[in-house]
Amino acid sequence: MTGNDPMKLINSIAFRLIVATLIAVSFLITVMSTISYYSQKNLLEQRQQQQLQHAISRLELNLPTAVWNFEQERIVNILKSEQASEHIAFIQFINDKDEVSATAGDNKTEQKISVPLFFVEDGESNSLGQLAIYIDNDSILSVLADLLITSVIEALSLGLLIILITYTLYKALIAKPLLMLTLALENMDRGESNLTQRLQVGNKDEFERVSQGFNRFVEMIQAIVKAFQESVAKTRIQAMQANDDAKESIQLIAAQQQETDQMATAITQMSSSAGEVASRVNQTAESAEQARKDTQAVALILQETVASIEELAQQLKSSEHAINSLDENVKGIVSVMDVINGVAEQTNLLALNAAIEAARAGEHGRGFAVVADEVRGLAQRTQASTLEIKEKIDGLRASTNTAVESTLASFELSATAVDNAKRSEASITGILDATSSISSMSEQIATAVNQQSNVAEELSMSVNQIVSLGYDNTESLNKVSNTIQALLSLSKDLDELAKQFIT
Template identity: 40%
Template sequence: MSLTLKTKVLVSTLIAIAITAIALVIVSYQSSKEESWKNIYSESHNTLKAYSSGIGVWFHDKQLAVEGMKKEIEANPDVDLVPHLRQLMTSGGFGLSYYGNEQGEMFRQDPSLNKAGYDPRVRGWYKLAMQEKKPVTTDPYVSVTMKALVVTLASPVTVNGKIIGVVGSNLALDKLAEDVLSISVPGNGYAFLVNSKGNIVAHNNADLVLKPIADIHPELTWQQLKSSSDNRSQFEIQLDDRAKVIASKAIENTDWMLVMVLDKKTLEEPILATLLNQLMIAAGILIVLGIVASTVVSKQLQGLSHITLALTDIAEGNGDLTQRLEVKSNDEVGTLAEKFNQFVGSLHTIMVNVRDITLSINQNADLSAKSASTRSSRVSMQQDEITMVATAVTEMAAATAEIANNAENTAKSANESVTLGQAGYEQMQKSIDSINQLASELNSSTKIIGELENHTQEISTILSTIRSIAEQTNLLALNAAIEAARAGEHGRGFAVVADEVRVLSQRTHQSTEEIQSKIEGLQKVTGEAVSAMTHSHSLVTTSVDDVQHMGDQLQQISQAISIISDMATQIASAAEEQSLVTSEINTNTESVRELSNGLAQDAAEGENEAHTLRDLVVQLEKQIGRFKI
């Protein structure tokens, strides 16, 4: 929600007044609260002091009465005790007065109260006085005889430096308890008595009498009460879910403490009521000041309303920049009106200049749009041509790469051919050596076969001799057989031998015939082998010449292939260089195309911006037209 200046000034003023009023109320409340508590503490301590002093004096009077009886006995140990004890009870306001001696005798103000077998020496009051050797006051207890809460005031009787007995009196505490409970404590509070052992002597709750003060609150101790009394201070505790302020005062001539319990909330209710009244008064003052401030601010800011209307007329009306405000005062509002007139005058001059500049911008925007359109068309044509160049360069790069690849493969194949040719030449040299060795071995074989033929001839000669011998042997055997036949019976054994010899000669002749036949076959084969060897030797010689010639041809081919390999390598290197150049050209062409694309995009954006500028100029002319200049 939008706030007017009047509202803001009024709200700021009211907030400042409210903060001031609240601060004053808070300061007043704190001051009043501190002063009230100071008065409460002062009143409480005065009350405690007065009552504790009264109780102390009351106890002191009772103690003086007992001391008087003590001195009477010390002055005259044989005095008649009963009248004096009766006088002590009456004058001291005691419920019982009595005397016990070291012999165990017990004397009372009323002899009828004496009990047979009653030994005072075993009683607490007697033993306490004997132990302390000075006047003492026992803890409160309920007297069986008096049927009331009492304390015993006792004092040892000394004669010639020796304690001969103890005089004592029972002091009823009912009247003292009534007086304590009737104390007017601020804030609907109450008072109670407690002794140094922390036992309650008097309390508005009878069930707590003779109970430890911890039954009132677990954290309440005699030390806290004593510290509060010694330092004249207070402390807080929670009782029955309410904050309580505790103050205490020691009672002279006793070991008792008078304690006051004040309800904090009750004590602060008047202070809170005062705070509420102050807040209501502050609210009333704030309302009155708000009305006065609203009237004053409205009157002071009346001139601003005229300025607001004039600005609204300029902003929402016809935009008349010729109107001026009438300056009626010399304050801030009048100064604002004067500055408004100066602002409108300056704005009038600016709008006139803006109108003239707008006309010029409009004309330039039309020219820029036409120029941008022309540049865009030219850039588009240039982009198409660059695309064609890039495509051609890409194709040339691919062809160059293929040429380089083929040239490289050719160089590799040529190198492999050179290697294979060299290997063939080396193998051919080995073949020549093998053929020469074969020719040499053929010559050796021819010689061996020739020698074999000679040996065969010699064997034939030997066989002829053997055959001749066999024929002669056969003739001899035949002759021997004839002679044996002639000899008859005596030549039979010789005939058998002759017959065997003839058979052997026949077999030898037959074998020689067979050997001759074999030798003749061998001679024939040997002759053929010699002829074949001779022919082979001739062929080997021819082969050596042919292989040598072929080796020369292979050597020439290897040299030619080496030249081809070198040329293919040079072609591959040139093709690779051309490929690199083509790749660089392609990269440059791509860069040019990207630049061309960017230029085309810039040209298109320039054309769009020119149209946009022209549209803005038209809108600006419309806006300027709203003003009357």
């Protein structure tokens, strides 16, 4: 056995499973044994207490007569008969003078029970002394020791049996499928990168899920390798196409250099005609600038007019809001007057009913009838006042409506004036923009023509530089062609590497 074998054993699933099972079983057996031990102990102690209580009862019944009659021999015999019990180690009788009169047994224990003795004669209780009973726990300890030994033996036997069963089940349910899975993986590893191999799916358990997961992983790798092989093939095709394009570009650059000389001649002719165009454009720009200034002055006057009309319209709108608010308040007052009128009518009706009831009451209701008449009079005056106020409010509402209509008409007229002014302003603005555009365009054209003349000279210099760059581009394309050749070689190597995988 090598030095790594113990570590392999400790790290194995079987060892960890057996240890875990042993710990669990040991804990369970310990708990059960402890419960059984203390249950048996409590039962034995209860039986001991019952037997001791029976012995005390017999002693309290038989011993007082013998002590009262000074029958020493009988006293000793009674004590010896009770001491013969397995739970009593020693008994002694102490008289009322604290003198030991009789004993039974050899050994005193730490646990003792004291029982007072009395003799009843003619209804009078006479104290005789007390009994000291020393308890013997050896029988209980012996039974508990046997129980503990039995529990340990049973625990060891059961633990070994469970370990054996667990190991057997592990070999059948885990070790065997795991070994098959390991062998299958090793076979795939020795299969020269054959991605078409798959693990065999067996029982419906965790190993099946592992096998399915591995098979899905291999399928994904297989798809990636296939895509990689296709990409390598496409890369080779594109590299070959790029090589052909580079060769064609070299030929095109040579033709471009010939065309560049012809372009230089055309640029010289363009520079000579640019001067005449520039003088014509400057004259047009001066006329357009004067028209723009005149139009701008008219636009400023029209803007002030539009602002004044808009301010007037805003004031009319504010007046409309104020009159509408007044109309709403008047409506609120009318609603309140309607409520007051309703209350007056109800008061009048109630006063009438009160007067009728007072009339029925005769002499006793005369004073109440006078008050009811006063209330009716007050209600009628309230109704009359309410009607007068309502008529005045109706007149106010009519005046308010007339003011609203006049304000609306004025607002519509001001809005029409604003629209007309804005349309005029828009037209003038269009004229101003057009003249500004003409002036700006004229300046731009003049500038462009001047620049064109300058550019023509620069173009002449640039054409010469283009020729020089053409030679540089030719050299660069040759380098690109060499790089493409290297890429073709690399793609060939990648293709050989990808073919190592069987897909």
